[in-house]
Amino acid sequence: GAGVSQTPSNKVTEKGKYVELRCDPISGHTALYWYRQSLGQGPEFLIYFQGTGAADDSGLPNDRFFAVRPEGSVSTLKIQRTERGDSAVYLCASSLKNPGLAGALYYEQYFGPGTRLTVT
Amino acid sequence: GDSVTQMEGPVTLSEEAFLTINCTYTATGYPSLFWYVQYPGEGLQLLLKATKADDKGSNKGFEATYRKETTSFHLEKGSVQVSDSAVYFCALSDRDDKIIFGKGTRLHILP
Numbered sequence: 305g306a307g308v309s310q311t312p313s314n315k316v317t318e319k320g321k322y323v324e325l326r327c328d329p330i331s332g333h334t335a336l337y338w339y340r341q342s343l344g345q346g347p348e349f350l351i352y353f354q355g356t357g358a359a360d361d362s363g364l365p366n367d368r369f370f371a372v373r374p375e376g377s378v379s380t381l382k383i384q385r386t387e388r389g390d391s392a393v394y395l396c397a398s399s400l401k402n403p404g405l406a407g408a409l410y411y412e413q414y415f416g417p418g419t420r421l422t423v424t
Numbered sequence: 425g426d427s428v429t430q431m432e433g434p435v436t437l438s439e440e441a442f443l444t445i446n447c448t449y450t451a452t453g454y455p456s457l458f459w460y461v462q463y464p465g466e467g468l469q470l471l472l473k474a475t476k477a478d479d480k481g482s483n484k485g486f487e488a489t490y491r492k493e494t495t496s497f498h499l500e501k502g503s504v505q506v507s508d509s510a511v512y513f514c515a516l517s518d519r520d521d522k523i524i525f526g527k528g529t530r531l532h533i534l535p
Contacts, residue, residue, distance in 0.1 A: 346513050363522070
């Protein structure tokens with residue numbers, strides 16, 4: 305079946321502009337995660353959705369970053385007033401994790417190909 | 425907070441050499457441990473995992489053992505191939521399921 309998809313694959317924007325990055329999770333996956341990978345670093349957690357709600361947004365670096373998942377499927381990461389330091393690859397992942405159901409303690413996260421954001 | 429430290433790269437080996445990439449972790453709970461791999465031009469993939477102490481994860485000839493006493497999860501492979509050239513990330517996840525990654529180790533295998 306289809307994996308996690310992210311659009312666009314590349315985005316170049318000018319400093320100060322607004323950008324939206326989209327993630328389509330695997331069908332049926334209730335959990336969705338955003339990570340940011342800066343050059344030469346490992347991915348860093350940004351936010352985790354369970355269904356439509358943000359269960360953990362502790363990784364968002366500041367209030368310029370915001371993410372939504374209005375129907376519990378597609379998610380959009382929004383960055384206002386972009387800065388050059390926001391340049392990175394933004395990764396999305398999804399999993400079957402559902403705290404409301406008894407089941408395995410661990411659910412594999414499946415990653416998308418990422419969106420490379422360049423702020424000039 | 426929780427963290428992962430892995431050996432810095434790049435690591436360059438000849439084909440059929442033995443590979444070890446060291447990884448240690450710091451965690452307050454009892455995390456699950458992972459190795460992820462990122463092949464050139466591809467997305468991040470789970471290579472192997474171990475969810476409790478003394479578990480051994482294995483896949484594609486790679487192995488790693490969850491060592492609680494040394495807080496380590498070293499990646500090993502007995503005979504590497506050119507196709508193993510990639511960036512390898514050690515990672516952990518605690519009950520909240522966010523994954524904490526190391527900085528990655530770039531591996532080059534020479535034919």
